[in-house]
Amino acid sequence: xxxxxxxxxxxxxxxxxxxxxxxxxxxxxxxxxxxxxxxxxxxxxxxxxxxxxxxxxxxxxxxxxxxxxxxxxxxxxxxxxxxxxxxxxxxxxxxxxxxxxxxxxxxxxxxxxxxxxxxxxxxxxxxxxxxxxxxxxxxxxxxxxxxxxxxxxxxxxxxxxxxxxxxxxxxxxxxxxxxxxxxxxxxxxxxxxxxxxxxxxxxxxxxxxxxxxxxxxxxxxxxxxxxxxxxxxxxxxxxxxxxxxxxxxxxxxxxxxxxxxxxxxxxxxxxxxxxxxxxxxxxxxxxxxxxxxxxxxxxxxxxxxxxxxxxxxxxxxxxxxxxxxxxxxxxxxxxxxxxxxxxxxxxxxxxxxxxxxxxxxxxxxxxxxxxxxxxxxxxxxxxxxxxxxxxxxxxxxxxxxxxxxxxxxxxxxxxxxxxx
Numbered sequence: 285x286x287x288x289x290x291x292x293x294x295x296x297x298x299x300x301x302x303x304x305x306x307x308x309x310x311x312x313x314x315x316x317x318x319x320x321x322x323x324x325x326x327x328x329x330x331x332x333x334x335x336x337x338x339x340x341x342x343x344x345x346x347x348x349x350x351x352x353x354x355x356x357x358x359x360x361x362x363x364x365x366x367x368x369x370x371x372x373x374x375x376x377x378x379x380x381x382x383x384x385x386x387x388x389x390x391x392x393x394x395x396x397x398x399x400x401x402x403x404x405x406x407x408x409x410x411x412x413x414x415x416x417x418x419x420x421x422x423x424x425x426x427x428x429x430x431x432x433x434x435x436x437x438x439x440x441x442x443x444x445x446x447x448x449x450x451x452x453x454x455x456x457x458x459x460x461x462x463x464x465x466x467x468x469x470x471x472x473x474x475x476x477x478x479x480x481x482x483x484x485x486x487x488x489x490x491x492x493x494x495x496x497x498x499x500x501x502x503x504x505x506x507x508x509x510x511x512x513x514x515x516x517x518x519x520x521x522x523x524x525x526x527x528x529x530x531x532x533x534x535x536x537x538x539x540x541x542x543x544x545x546x547x548x549x550x551x552x553x554x555x556x557x558x559x560x561x562x563x564x565x566x567x568x569x570x571x572x573x574x575x576x577x578x579x580x581x582x583x584x585x586x587x588x589x590x591x592x593x594x595x596x597x598x599x600x601x602x603x604x605x606x607x608x609x610x611x612x613x614x615x616x617x618x619x620x621x622x623x624x625x626x627x628x629x630x631x632x633x634x635x636x637x638x639x640x641x642x643x644x645x646x647x648x649x650x651x652x653x654x655x656x657x658x659x660x661x662x663x664x665x666x667x668x669x670x671x672x673x674x675x676x677x678x679x680x681x682x683x684x685x686x687x688x689x690x691x692x693x694x695x696x697x698x699x700x701x702x703x704x
Contacts, residue, residue: 375398375456378452417454419456474516488507533552541571546575547681580653586610
């Protein structure tokens with residue numbers, strides 16, 4: 285008989301409340317073709333609590349939680365903080381047993397179950413139990429069938445009139461975020477922001493696929509802004525934020541290169557570098573190298589592309605980009621501009637400027653061309669006059685002058701080093 289793997293395990297809470305959808309994991313590997321490596325780890329499910337042979341003996345140790353005594357409890361580890369209320373969202377893990385069973389019938393000890401107490405969807409007994417706890421508390425409960433699966437149960441797995449033993453640990457409690465527009469002063473705002481950023485990211489991918497790069501970039505920028513503005517509660521949220529920012533900045537670099545806006549692509553790559561996500565990422569290095577090539581920073585472009593090729597040695601696109609950078613470096617050499625530089629503008633300098641400007645204008649692989657340092661004010665003014673005749677621009681970006689085929693508006697608030 286062949287085995288079938290479900291994409292997600294059954295959740296009894298959903299099975300008996302909202303219902304469950306079974307999805308087959310088509311990529312499941314039953315082990316017949318698995319190669320063991322040093323990175324192969326067997327996934328283990330941690331179970332806390334223990335089987336109960338006599339429910340009657342256990343109940344003698346417990347204290348009623350509710351007036352009807354349908355839920356009884358014993359604290360195994362004390363918790364702390366304020367009591368829970370309906371405005372809380374809690375995270376719990378648990379193991380659930382029936383009397384006399386050696387294995388739990390339900391376990392959730394890996395990824396905690398996150399529950400909004402305003403609308404928990406839990407079975408009544410389990411909701412009463414959770415609401416009686418404090419953060420950090422571990423307790424064992426006996427839950428009457430009358431507030432769990434009822435007189436009929438759910439055959440064959442849940443027998444009629446089945447009382448349950450639940451071992452529960454309350455991991456965390458946060459104030460449930462409000463609905464409506466995001467208010468960054470709210471507590472636990474990160475989960476709402478994360479959901480919004482995920483939607484923006486997916487929409488941006490669809491627009492990118494449709495070659496609407498401008499609007500895709502707008503969505504990615506909005507996602508970045510939301511993540512930077514959001515307050516973080518702990519290191520786990522910080523890790524999630526950083527992972528999302530890495531994806532967004534990389535996609536921004538891609539969009540900006542498609543739009544022929546290499547300066548903005550370089551700024552996105554600078555942010556990747558700040559997040560330690562540039563030099564270990566071949567895709568990011570390739571985008572950075574392409575952007576640097578488009579602004580005539582050939583040495584810096586070559587350095588990144590060589591690193592990208594080392595990470596992805598068989599990538600033909602990287603190899604082609606390296607060849608293009610080497611070709612442009614030779615054809616766009618500006619060393620003679622410096623050689624012919626002097627206190628007075630001579631004919632040799634004028635001819636060299638005209639050559640550089642013409643080659644730049646006719647080369648489709650360059651959007652901007654960084655002029656060498658050391659030119660005096662008169663020489664820069666002459667270059668500007670030649671550019672004006674050719675319907676080009678000569679703009680100063682930080683300490684560098686760039687020949688430009690069209691103006692590229694950069695964010696006013698940025699002061700990062702464009703060229704890394």
